[in-house]
Amino acid sequence: MTQLTTLYIDKESHKFSAAHFTIFSATERERLHGHNYSVSAKIVAPMGDNGFSADYNVYKNRLKALCDELDEYMLLAGNSPYQTIETLDDRYRVIFAGEVMEFLRCDTQVLPIRNATVEEFSHYLLQKLVQRSEGEDIRELQLCVASGPGQKGCASWHSSS
Numbered sequence: 691m692t693q694l695t696t697l698y699i700d701k702e703s704h705k706f707s708a709a710h711f712t713i714f715s716a717t718e719r720e721r722l723h724g725h726n727y728s729v730s731a732k733i734v735a736p737m738g739d740n741g742f743s744a745d746y747n748v749y750k751n752r753l754k755a756l757c758d759e760l761d762e763y764m765l766l767a768g769n770s771p772y773q774t775i776e777t778l779d780d781r782y783r784v785i786f787a788g789e790v791m792e793f794l795r796c797d798t799q800v801l802p803i804r805n806a807t808v809e810e811f812s813h814y815l816l817q818k819l820v821q822r823s824e825g826e827d828i829r830e831l832q833l834c835v836a837s838g839p840g841q842k843g844c845a846s847w848h849s850s851s
């Protein structure tokens with residue numbers, strides 16, 4: 691029977707600083723603010739006869755790259771049911787509950803997520819990690835995003851094979 695093993699990666703360097711606001715309803719949101727988000731992952735893979743499963747340096751590098759891609763941006767939810775985002779020359783114009791906010795495009799990323807929450811960030815980053823791990827014999831991936839100590843959201847993927 692194939693022996694599976696679980697690798698956990700939870701490194702101090704896997705973090706990104708970002709601004710955001712969480713939308714709670716069609717009329718309520720929190721104020722714009724930021725966090726130092728941290729990212730961790732669990733990888734379940736088969737163990738080979740040489741007592742080795744998956745090179746966790748490969749996954750460390752992938753997680754660091756994913757963090758770097760979001761670091762020092764204003765993160766907007768591009769699929770929110772409650773806000774609209776117009777693309778202007780050098781700015782995004784965000785309309786929420788009658789309010790208008792503008793952000794420089796060079797400072798901002800519009801992500802394919804419904805809300806700027808740890809749970810949506812975890813699903814977004816997990817899908818990218820799954821894509822970048824295609825073709826490798828990974829049985830399960832879990833990726834967690836924490837907005838501060840003691841609060842995080844996690845997303846999981848299981849191999850269909």
Ligand SMILES: Nc1nc2c(c(=O)[nH]1)N=C([C@H](O)[C@H](O)COP(=O)(O)OP(=O)(O)OP(=O)(O)O)CN2
Nearest residue numbers: 711712720723725806807808809837838839841843
């Ligand atoms: N399910 C979720 N609920 C909330 C989220 C979220 O992402 N998913 N996010 C928020 C707010 O962004 C809020 O900023 C949370 O951060 P906060 O708790 O204020 O952060 P701190 O690091 O300051 O935590 P402290 O406990 O105050 O130290 C709300 N809900």
